[in-house]
Amino acid sequence: MEVYHLYSGGKDSSLAAYILERLGYEVKLVTVNFGVLDSWKYARETAQSLGFEHEVFFLDRKILEKATEMCINDKHPNNAIQFIHERALEEIARREDVERVSDGTRRDDRVPLLDQRKTRSLEDRFNVQYIRPLLGLGYKTIRELTDRLFIIELKESEKLEKSDYEVEIRYLLREKGIDPLTIFPKRHLQSRVLGWKKEKAHL
Amino acid sequence: MEVYHLYSGGKDSSLAAYILERLGYEVKLVTVNFGVLDSWKYARETAQSLGFEHEVFFLDRKILEKATEMCINDKHPNNAIQFIHERALEEIARREDVERVSDGTRRDDRVPLLDQRKTRSLEDRFNVQYIRPLLGLGYKTIRELTDRLFIIELKESEKLEKSDYEVEIRYLLREKGIDPLTIFPKRHLQSRVLGWKKEKAHL
Numbered sequence: 001m002e003v004y005h006l007y008s009g010g011k012d013s014s015l016a017a018y019i020l021e022r023l024g025y026e027v028k029l030v031t032v033n034f035g036v037l038d039s040w041k042y043a044r045e046t047a048q049s050l051g052f053e054h055e056v057f058f059l060d061r062k063i064l065e066k067a068t069e070m071c072i073n074d075k076h077p078n079n080a081i082q083f084i085h086e087r088a089l090e091e092i093a094r095r096e097d098v099e100r101v102s103d104g105t106r107r108d109d110r111v112p113l114l115d116q117r118k119t120r121s122l123e124d125r126f127n128v129q130y131i132r133p134l135l136g137l138g139y140k141t142i143r144e145l146t147d148r149l150f151i152i153e154l155k156e157s158e159k160l161e162k163s164d165y166e167v168e169i170r171y172l173l174r175e176k177g178i179d180p181l182t183i184f185p186k187r188h189l190q191s192r193v194l195g196w197k198k199e200k201a202h203l
Numbered sequence: 204m205e206v207y208h209l210y211s212g213g214k215d216s217s218l219a220a221y222i223l224e225r226l227g228y229e230v231k232l233v234t235v236n237f238g239v240l241d242s243w244k245y246a247r248e249t250a251q252s253l254g255f256e257h258e259v260f261f262l263d264r265k266i267l268e269k270a271t272e273m274c275i276n277d278k279h280p281n282n283a284i285q286f287i288h289e290r291a292l293e294e295i296a297r298r299e300d301v302e303r304v305s306d307g308t309r310r311d312d313r314v315p316l317l318d319q320r321k322t323r324s325l326e327d328r329f330n331v332q333y334i335r336p337l338l339g340l341g342y343k344t345i346r347e348l349t350d351r352l353f354i355i356e357l358k359e360s361e362k363l364e365k366s367d368y369e370v371e372i373r374y375l376l377r378e379k380g381i382d383p384l385t386i387f388p389k390r391h392l393q394s395r396v397l398g399w400k401k402e403k404a405h406l
Contacts, residue, residue: 019225019226022222022225022226023225023348100344107319107338119341120341123341123343129341129343131341131344132338132339132340135310135335135339136308136334136335136336136339137334138322138323138326138332138333138334141303141332141334144204145226148227
């Protein structure tokens with residue numbers, strides 16, 4: 001039972017990967033990148049530290065460019081993040097070898113989040129199972145589990161090495177002379193998973 | 204990390220209990236009963252066979268009577284099942300010793316299912332975490348996992364020994380001279396979990 005799991009190296013996608021593994025899935029972590037920055041390397045580091053298989057999946061730079069335009073038009077990143085996530089799921093789901101895709105989207109997320117119609121459409125169009133282990137978990141539950149499982153680094157948003165979609169969008173915005181802080185909400189602290197708190201065998 | 208898990212002995216609530224245990228929770232199965240029938244005993248049997256702690260939680264018979272009236276007025280059980288499930292979650296959540304409640308509700312369920320507003324209301328009113336391990340899983344994923352984990356008995360709906368809310372509603376309907384088949388959809392086959400397919404240690 002192989003599952004291809006969209007992975008950023010953050011707490012949510014790491015917890016979802018852990019749950020999938022505990023359920024007996026052979027978990028293959030997939031980090032999306034557009035070839036603009038090598039920001040995928042942080043997710044790879046975390047994946048290796050956690051002992052998961054990891055691949056970088058390069059998507060067409062045009063998707064990132066379109067998302068950046070959406071950010072500029074909307075003056076807000078939500079639609080752009082949703083757009084990239086849907087394309088990423090589709091591009092993985094359409095691969096011949098893929099029967100199951102998953103991600104770390106949560107109950108309390110606004111974006112990215114597929115509604116029922118889009119969820120079923122993804123499953124039907126590509127004949128895959130779409131599995132979201134965190135969808136039934138609230139933020140308190142997720143915090144309790146991740147605090148228990150992972151060594152987590154907290155850093156100021158701008159300084160943190162991350163592999164999420166935001167990093168490459170920010171880069172393209174700067175290239176166009178636009179300050180990302182006019183688009184992305186200011187979050188003082190963001191987190192990154194560094195490794196397991198205990199040896200996995202003892203969890 | 205104790206969690207009180209609403210449990211019918213069926214595939215969904217058994218799978219959800221398994222996931223919670225794999226995540227490190229101390230799982231306490233709770234089967235709701237209204238004192239009309241001893242239908243809770245089937246859930247207890249399954250709970251024991253799977254090796255989980257189990258309690259029967261008796262709720263006020265008035266809740267069942269109100270649900271039965273709803274069935275009669277609606278000529279359909281959906282609102283009644285939803286009503287009982289919400290009361291069951293609330294009554295467990297309000298107990299002093301309870302910090303986490305859970306159930307086996309799934310992505311593709313219509314009822315019982317709490318929407319975002321009701322989910323947050325339950326958590327806020329009773330200061331609990333409400334955990335739904337199956338909410339991000341589709342029916343194919345659930346079937347694949349339950350087939351792998353459990354020995355399952357398939358029987359005609361009317362003949363199956365079950366512990367869900369429906370059993371006691373059906374009894375009250377018959378007491379009132381109403382044929383439950385005029386209210387509940389005819390399902391030819393229903394399932395019940397009998398035990399683990401392999402020793403748990405090997406899963």
